[in-house]
Amino acid sequence: MHTPQYKQLYESLRHQITTGIYKEGDMIPSENELATLHQITRMTVRQALDDLVNEGYICKRKGKGSFVQSRKNAFGTLQFRSKEATETLALTNRTLKKPSIHEWEPSFFYDITEEERRAGCISLKRVILINDKASVVEHLYLPNIHLPGFTMTTFINDSVFETLQQAYHLEITGCEQVVNAIRADGEVAFILGLEEDDPILEVFRRYSTNHDTFIYSKLLCNTKHFALIS
Amino acid sequence: MHTPQYKQLYESLRHQITTGIYKEGDMIPSENELATLHQITRMTVRQALDDLVNEGYICKRKGKGSFVQSRKNAFGTLQFRSKEATETLALTNRTLKKPSIHEWEPSFFYDITEEERRAGCISLKRVILINDKASVVEHLYLPNIHLPGFTMTTFINDSVFETLQQAYHLEITGCEQVVNAIRADGEVAFILGLEEDDPILEVFRRYSTNHDTFIYSKLLCNTKHFALIS
DNA sequence: GAGTGGTCTAGACCACCTG
DNA sequence: AGGTGGTCTAGACCACTCG
Numbered sequence: 001m002h003t004p005q006y007k008q009l010y011e012s013l014r015h016q017i018t019t020g021i022y023k024e025g026d027m028i029p030s031e032n033e034l035a036t037l038h039q040i041t042r043m044t045v046r047q048a049l050d051d052l053v054n055e056g057y058i059c060k061r062k063g064k065g066s067f068v069q070s071r072k073n074a075f076g077t078l079q080f081r082s083k084e085a086t087e088t089l090a091l092t093n094r095t096l097k098k099p100s101i102h103e104w105e106p107s108f109f110y111d112i113t114e115e116e117r118r119a120g121c122i123s124l125k126r127v128i129l130i131n132d133k134a135s136v137v138e139h140l141y142l143p144n145i146h147l148p149g150f151t152m153t154t155f156i157n158d159s160v161f162e163t164l165q166q167a168y169h170l171e172i173t174g175c176e177q178v179v180n181a182i183r184a185d186g187e188v189a190f191i192l193g194l195e196e197d198d199p200i201l202e203v204f205r206r207y208s209t210n211h212d213t214f215i216y217s218k219l220l221c222n223t224k225h226f227a228l229i230s
Numbered sequence: 231m232h233t234p235q236y237k238q239l240y241e242s243l244r245h246q247i248t249t250g251i252y253k254e255g256d257m258i259p260s261e262n263e264l265a266t267l268h269q270i271t272r273m274t275v276r277q278a279l280d281d282l283v284n285e286g287y288i289c290k291r292k293g294k295g296s297f298v299q300s301r302k303n304a305f306g307t308l309q310f311r312s313k314e315a316t317e318t319l320a321l322t323n324r325t326l327k328k329p330s331i332h333e334w335e336p337s338f339f340y341d342i343t344e345e346e347r348r349a350g351c352i353s354l355k356r357v358i359l360i361n362d363k364a365s366v367v368e369h370l371y372l373p374n375i376h377l378p379g380f381t382m383t384t385f386i387n388d389s390v391f392e393t394l395q396q397a398y399h400l401e402i403t404g405c406e407q408v409v410n411a412i413r414a415d416g417e418v419a420f421i422l423g424l425e426e427d428d429p430i431l432e433v434f435r436r437y438s439t440n441h442d443t444f445i446y447s448k449l450l451c452n453t454k455h456f457a458l459i460s
Numbered sequence: 461g462a463g464t465g466g467t468c469t470a471g472a473c474c475a476c477c478t479g
Numbered sequence: 480a481g482g483t484g485g486t487c488t489a490g491a492c493c494a495c496t497c498g
Contacts, residue, residue: 043273050280054284081408176459177459177460178311178457178458178459179409179431179433179453179457179458179459179460180431180453180457180458181411181412181429181430181431181451181453182411182429182453183429199411199412199413199429199430200411200429201409201410201411201431203409204457221411223409223410223411223412227408227409227410227434228408228409228410229406229407229408229409230407230409230460
């Protein structure tokens with residue numbers, strides 16, 4: 001398996017943005033410079049930059065250049081916004097239920113394929129803390145396909161998605177989400193520090209991946225102090 | 231001003247998909263066929279198809295072809311999903327407040343630019359009915375830039391966005407949204423047929439356009455029977 | 461083996477922006 | 480005028496899918 005050149009450039013630039021080598025508002029090298037620098041054609045450079053634009057890492061301005069965009073306050077594929085001004089948020093997570101393999105729930109919120117059903121389900125449960133305040137309960141459901149030993153793995157940087165990428169070469173290529181407003185039940189209210197019946201956000205997500213499989217998640221969010229950006 | 235060829239092909243295919251000439255699951259002509267057909271190169275065809283993929287109109291499968299994806303139950307940029315099975319939804323809208331020009335609210339939910347502030351704000355208010363049930367209250371806010379006579383315009387197909395596109399060549403190029411769960415106040419509860427304090431979805435959206443301006447919207451959704459897809 | 465989309469080359473001209 | 484991104488050409492080879 002050979003990684004395409006545009007993907008290498010994409011990863012390289014993305015890394016330099018997420019680690020702060022290029023900061024918000026910085027101009028990245030021009031398409032011609034990147035082409036010369038990496039000994040590839042401009043069309044290949046553009047393929048990498050187009051992906052960065054679609055992921056929201058940069059924006060392009062004709063006649064000017066390509067500029068790094070803000071992606072602050074992001075946790076994996078989730079991004080939040082404080083209700084107060086533009087403070088920067090500290091995002092961490094704590095495991096509520098370790099990964100385990102079991103049957104799929106009979107009335108799962110997405111239709112699953114016969115292959116997924118046969119393979120079984122790896123699920124886990126976490127709570128995401130924003131500025132040390134429990135804000136989101138995240139349930140993750142992965143079909144047990146091409147993921148040997150996943151339940152025994154310790155996560156890289158506490159991140160499921162980073163672990164999937166580095167240990168299993170599984171990358172997220174897209175996400176579809178369905179959003180509801182519901183009342184918190186007792187358990188969730190307790191975890192999120194709310195009263196029972198307080199309104200919370202219920203989000204069902206289906207991530208598509210480069211392995212032609214899906215990853216499913218269910219989020220329950222306390223949006224009193226932070227809102228979900230998507 | 232000359233429309234690029236890839237954009238023409240994009241519009242042509244999009245039209246054929248939205249009007250049902252190509253139906254869900256149909257394979258559209260291959261990249262080589264489209265190139266020959268329109269007397270353009272494959273790279274140009276790919277540019278059109280990439281846009282259609284990003285907008286969710288089609289998906290591509292290596293070795294197989296490009297296939298039309300479902301975009302049922304869509305109202306402009308909004309898409310809904312019924313909680314019951316996969317019934318098809320009838321989407322209509324009714325005006326609550328006709329477009330009018332005024333100052334921007336001092337504490338608008340997005341930071342606006344000095345140019346936008348000076349130009350003033352065109353706002354309107356609609357309710358979106360799903361299967362004849364009032365489900366979403368939509369506030370729209372447009373900076374009064376390059377929109378002469380907008381307040382006097384009758385909308386094409388009852389659609390603001392279609393009108394903007396056809397009468398003002400204003401196209402939506404992206405959307406960022408912020409989502410909250412809140413309690414309905416009396417007025418909204420009344421419109422949406424809910425009890426006061428029932429949980430509803432509050433969505434703030436900022437659309438980017440091909441005119442380097444933004445369009446803002448605020449949505450209040452009753453998600454008891456339908457969920458918002460985004 | 462024939463057809464599909466995925467990647468890539470080495471050029472070209474254009475509109476836009478800035479000094 | 481010189482640099483930037485936007486569009487476009489006319490080819491090429493590859494991996495994948497299907498009959």
